[in-house]
Amino acid sequence: MMPRMSQNNQHISDVLPAYLNGRLDAAGAERVRAHLETCADCRHELSAWEAVSGAARLASVSLPAPSPMLMNAVWAKIDAQDKATGQQKSMQRVMYHLWLVFTRQIPLIHKSIWVASILVNVLMCVLVFLSHASARHNLQGVEGVLSLFTTIAAATGVAFMYQAEHDAGYEIILSTPTSIRIVMICRMILVVGYNMALAAVTSAIIAITLGGTLWDFMHIWLGPMLLLASISLTVAVIFGSVVSVAVSLLLAVMQAIATSFEQAIPLIHVLRANLLQTTPTAFFIAFLLIVFAVYYAPRQPRLSNS
Amino acid sequence: MSMGMYAQPAEAVDERQITRRIAAGDREALSELYARYQRALFNYLLQLTPDYGLAEEILQDTLVAVWKSAHRFEGRSSLQTWLIGIARRQAHNTLRRHQLPVADETEMAGLVATGPEPEACTLASVARDELAEAFQQLAPLHREALVLLFVHELSYQETATILEVPVGTVKSRICNARRALRAVLDAREEAGQ
Numbered sequence A: 001m002m003p004r005m006s007q008n009n010q011h012i013s014d015v016l017p018a019y020l021n022g023r024l025d026a027a028g029a030e031r032v033r034a035h036l037e038t039c040a041d042c043r044h045e046l047s048a049w050e051a052v053s054g055a056a057r058l059a060s061v062s063l064p065a066p067s068p069m070l071m072n073a074v075w076a077k078i079d080a081q082d083k084a085t086g087q088q089k090s091m092q093r094v095m096y097h098l099w100l101v102f103t104r105q106i107p108l109i110h111k112s113i114w115v116a117s118i119l120v121n122v123l124m125c126v127l128v129f130l131s132h133a134s135a136r137h138n139l140q141g142v143e144g145v146l147s148l149f150t151t152i153a154a155a156t157g158v159a160f161m162y163q164a165e166h167d168a169g170y171e172i173i174l175s176t177p178t179s180i181r182i183v184m185i186c187r188m189i190l191v192v193g194y195n196m197a198l199a200a201v202t203s204a205i206i207a208i209t210l211g212g213t214l215w216d217f218m219h220i221w222l223g224p225m226l227l228l229a230s231i232s233l234t235v236a237v238i239f240g241s242v243v244s245v246a247v248s249l250l251l252a253v254m255q256a257i258a259t260s261f262e263q264a265i266p267l268i269h270v271l272r273a274n275l276l277q278t279t280p281t282a283f284f285i286a287f288l289l290i291v292f293a294v295y296y297a298p299r300q301p302r303l304s305n306s
Numbered sequence B: 001m002s003m004g005m006y007a008q009p010a011e012a013v014d015e016r017q018i019t020r021r022i023a024a025g026d027r028e029a030l031s032e033l034y035a036r037y038q039r040a041l042f043n044y045l046l047q048l049t050p051d052y053g054l055a056e057e058i059l060q061d062t063l064v065a066v067w068k069s070a071h072r073f074e075g076r077s078s079l080q081t082w083l084i085g086i087a088r089r090q091a092h093n094t095l096r097r098h099q100l101p102v103a104d105e106t107e108m109a110g111l112v113a114t115g116p117e118p119e120a121c122t123l124a125s126v127a128r129d130e131l132a133e134a135f136q137q138l139a140p141l142h143r144e145a146l147v148l149l150f151v152h153e154l155s156y157q158e159t160a161t162i163l164e165v166p167v168g169t170v171k172s173r174i175c176n177a178r179r180a181l182r183a184v185l186d187a188r189e190e191a192g193q
C-alpha cells in the first residue's frame, strides 16, 4: 500500500497503524521514518497507536485455546453431512429410476388397451348425442350407461395390463432389477389414470350437452371405476386376465341392472349404496385390493417363469 | 504472509498445496491447517462473542466450511485472510441464529476520524494492564478491527477484505476504536476517583 502523504507538510497519522504492524512497503516506511523525525505530533500519534496495539496483544495473550477435542466434533459434522448428501443423492436416483420405469411402461402396455378405452368413450358420446332428446328426460339411464361403459373399459384394461403373455416388454421387465410390484403400480396408475382422464372428458361433454356440473357425472363412475379396476387387478393376479374380465363384466352389469332388484334383495341395496358409488368405503376397499394384488403378484409362479 | 503473534517459526507454507490436499479429501491436511491456525481463528472469534462454547461451535463450522470449499481457494488473498473471512461469515450466521447482536456499522455512524488530536493524558502513559482491561470493554466491532490489524498484523487491504468494507472504513474504524478506548479509560478514571 502506498501511503498518501507529502514530504513534511502533511501528517501521516492514517498510515501509522500500518507502519506499526510492518505492512508498509520499504519506500512508504522510509517516508514515515523521515516524517517522524521532524514531527512531534506524529511521534505522539505513533506512541498512542503503540499503546493500542500493545493493549490488543496483551488482551489476546490471556485468551484460552480451543478444546483439544475440537477436531473430533469437526469430523463428526463432516461425516454427518456426507451421509446426508449421500442419502439425498440416492433419493434422487430412486426418484429418477421410478420415473424411468413409469415412462417405459407406456410403450409396453398393449396398444389395444389404449384404443379400446377411446372407442368406449367415443361410443358413449355418440349414444348420448343420438338419444339427446330423450336423454334429457332420462338422466338416470345416461348415468347408468356412462358408469357401465367407463368402468368396464378401465377394468378390462387393468385385467390385460397384468398378463405376461400379452406383454411384449415382459422379458425386459424381468431382466431388470425393478420390482414387479413397482411395475404393477406404475401400470395401474397409467391405465386407470388414462381411463379416468378419458371418462372425465366424456363426462364434460355430456355435462355440456345435457346440462349439469362435471361432478354430477364424474361421481357416478369414479368410485365404481376404481373399485372394479382394483377387483380386476386382484382377480387377474390370482386367476388370470380372462377370469378377471369375466368377473369385471359381471360386476359392472350387476351394478347397472341392480337398481331393478334393489327392492327385492336388500343386500344389493347395501352394496350399491356403500361400494358401487363414489364413497370413502369404495376408495378404501379399492386401496386394500391394490395393496393385496401388489403384495401377492411376485409370489405368482405363472408370471415368474413366463 | 504475516501471522502476527501466531507466526510459526520460519516455516515455508505452501498455502495452495495445503488447500489442494484438503480439496482432495486429505483429512491430515485439514488437521495440519487447524493446528497452524487454531489460535488465530479462536482469538478472532472470541472478539465477536464472549461465549467460549459458541466460539468453539463457530470454529467447528468454519473448519467444516473449509473442508467443503477448499477447492475454491485460489490464493487471491492469503490463506489466513480467507480463513478469517470464512470464520466471520460463520460467526454472523450463528450469532443471528442465536439472535445475538452482530457488530453493526450503523451504531458507529456520526463519528468521523480526523488527524492527530490532543489527548488529556496520552495513551502511552497508561499502564499496560489497564490498557488491556479497557480493551476488553470495547465493542466487538472495534476489538475485531484492532485485533486483525495489530494482533494478526494484517494490512488495511486484508482487513477490509475480511470485514467486507472499503479500506477507508477500516482506517476510520480503528481511529474510532482508539477513541473508544480513550473514553473507556477516562470513564474508569472517573469511577475510580
Ligand SMILES: [Zn+2]
Pocket: A010, A011, A012, A035, A039, A040, A041, A042, A043
Ligand atoms: Zn506529522
